[in-house]
Amino acid sequence: MWLIYTLMTNLEKELSIKAAEAIKEVYKTDVSSESIAVNLTKKDFEGDYTLVTFPLARTSKKSPEETANDLGSFLEEHWEIVDQFNTVKGFLNLNFKDSFWLNVFNEMQSDPDYGKHPPTGNKVVLEYIGPNTNKPLHLGHIRNMLLGFSIGEILEARGHEVVKVNIYNDRGIAICKSMVAWLRNGEGKTPESTGIKGDHFVGQFYVEYAKIEDEESKSFLDKGMEKEEAAKETSVYKEAQEMLIKWEAGDKEVRALWKKMNGWVYEGFNETYKKLGVGYKKAYHESDTYILGKNLVEEGLEKGCFYKKEDGSVWVDLTDEGLDEKILLRSDGTSVYLTQDLGTAQERFKDFKMNDSLYVVGNEQDYHFQVLKLTLQKLGKEYADGIRHISYGMVDLPEGKMKSREGKTIDADDLVEEMVSKSEEHTIELGKIEDLDESERGDLFRILGLGALKYFILKVQAKKRMLFNPEQSIELQGDTGPFVQYTYARIQAILRRDAGAVFNKDNINLNPSEKELIKILYRLAEVVDEAARNYDPSVIASYTIDLAKLYNRFYAEVPVLKAESDDEKNFRISLSKIVGEKIRFCMALLGIEVPDQM
Template identity: 55%
Template structure:
């Protein structure tokens, strides 16, 4: 019987109370393992906090559920027999899977993330998106879910035509090969070029006496881009060919970045193929009266009942809008994968869009619509404010990754601990450390919150960072290499000190922390847990000799404890997409 169950029984028998019991860990300044807050029971118990707590404590002790207890105000601190923890830890070690659920034991789930436009390279905002999506997928997998990772690539539309047009008119036939530029950067260069030309044209028109509104609509570049979009939709072969070529460059560039980031997808959806999806579903919904049609032919949904307004789902010319596509794409995905739920990793600027989308899908009667989730994350701000591509204040993904790797290299060389590693090993290590620092920096922050990135201050490698955790792992591996083999100890006679006990408890919390992170879809939960574990381990390491402990039994136990800490670190860092080095 668990301690919670014991407490439930005591409450029932003594006070006729039927409540769910929630325990918390006893704070370190008090004596005990678990703490029960008794204030909620005072009304039924009709007593003072101290008396009630003491009564419950004594009952629990009499039943043998706890070893000792003490009462501070309304807090009942309970001390467990140490064997409870060593027994649990023994089972944990013997299970050999860190207490985690079996792979694929919890059904199928879809995670959508990244969703880039093919007109410019990825930037820091995409990095947060990619790391979150990729990590959430890994966390779910680690928690026993069968995850399918998908992205939708926004490969069509007026914005794509803009870079195509600019390249056509000003590109002089440049290619990634001829310029040595990464394909996505080359295309991005022409997206910027378009904007420059467009703005100049507007200025000329305004100077010629036109008002701004008109000028923005009539600037020749925009008109030409619109013509190009029309040609694309008509399937004009020259336009399609240019589109394919330039998108091909972009995909090659994206793949390089994805590879460096260590993210991947099980299936790509392309907007050029899905943008017609959803129209049929909307028309069907129109027949059922879920949508209504205005006189001009446009189709809408009335969401005033939900406290929202009216939303357009088909234009008057019958073409789709963003919402229509998302309706169709969602339906398509559940046909493709028969998942029980899906999460969209998309910035919080689209909160309203997803609110509406989910309501519509529910109204259309899809059962799975109740298990849709928008993982809405905050923007990454710079000290100067929001990143704006047109103002050139974006932090480019490739540049950032490269500079992190370079920083890792500089620091490693300065510390001089990597002698004997060949060049390739060193480069791999710098990559592991640089990306570890970057990923941890981003993932340790609660996804919902916006975060600040200051390019002037490089990301730390000391303190609450990825490399700090990686360093602890590397030290543990060093111990394992140096430790004597063949030593053993007897669990039954094992007496642990307080630091060892603290560590065991922290290790044992791993599976429930993974479950919590999966529930909250939050890598930050795991990052904070791991940091806490590592700090505890380092404190233990500092104060307790492992290889020179007082007995062979002690050495064996501490090596096992260290090994398990290492395994938990490796597993949780894997959930964050962070690799761990054997030396650094």
């Protein structure tokens, strides 16, 4: 009958309800269970869960300590799963019986999907990556890709239907610059002829453009022009400008070149996505959606929620909402960034009829997404309310912000490669993989290198900015991906020797480290929910490292295969097995693989 209190119950909630009942009985006063604070007991104190009685002193008309004692006695007597209690000041620490925790454990065993939530019927479109097509991906994109992918996995585990999509900013002056530079100095070279990855190849010409422009600017600077002004006077800039106009006009030659160069870039990007293990169902292109946006602007003008200025430009007035007026169409009728996003949003809803639209985009666009949402709300779009900007902080280098123009970036491909070779070096040094063949080794180094990189990025809360020091590189020891992976590999080593254990009793005594493991496993479903609610993989990352740490302590303190009794041995093997499964589950939520051996 205790089963009704186990897996599907939120024990903290249950405890606050029980406490409210106790208060009613003992003090004859009604208190809402929501007002009762329950926490996990801090590790320096004895107990599983803790009830805070300071706020209850008013209703009990006794000291917090006496209140805690009253409630503790009552609960011990009237709630069969309570083993014992102790009080420290206004804190009531409750211990639950081992048999209760063993029942929790047995239920977990019988539900291999424990941690996942049932389908909610909620459909979510998640946009991430969103690169420009004129240069290769860098560390900032890595953070975006890892966050976006992981959030998608977490939301799926929470029971939502998730459609991942990408958006390519594939048009505009930046791409034209690469094109101009390639025409001038490319000598007909291609990624194939040079053996350079497509996105890097095109990126080189973006840099090349800047060189030409600087060179040509000199004479104008000498005449005393401002830097920006001078740049616009250069012939190379004028060519780029001209190319942009031709592009907009649909000039065949320009379009063909544009297609060719973007094609190179996509090939390169796809390689990087594959290496990182990220993907998406559909890609949108701003070269398509900017036109769709114009229709929405027209619609807004008809509905009277936008207005036209004398020069012909179209605006939306958001001053009532505490923002500014924002431009939607230039006076020459061309669209701006916001116009494109309106079009993309509309198209996306047509494609997927989702309830929520998530945008994983850096926090420098916080304002933009406020504007986007408000504008669509003004238009009365049904999908507007479901728009959510998942805003993440910049990745800083020790010298400050990354600046692609100054070459102060960390290239995504380089970084992945560096991490893989670092883990290779370390693994070979430790010498535990003699029995693996060449391809197994390659897989392992990749799993470990990516694990280190991904964990390093994802353990930091998305909304915070984070620092990356390329000098120090990424650790393989301590609070890292390989630490968790190592724990998993250890477990697999045990299971290779004896995996047939069956355990279903509730009458053995638990060691502290065993009980801690059951307790943390018990929280998994709730942790997934919390991560999903906050769109925050770091919740999963810190849970996973805690789980691995607790297992490593258990492993050091308690013999598994050489346990004293069969019951203990079977229990410990079963426990190890579940810990391994849940580590793999959590790491998968982070987009990280785990090895059987390392």
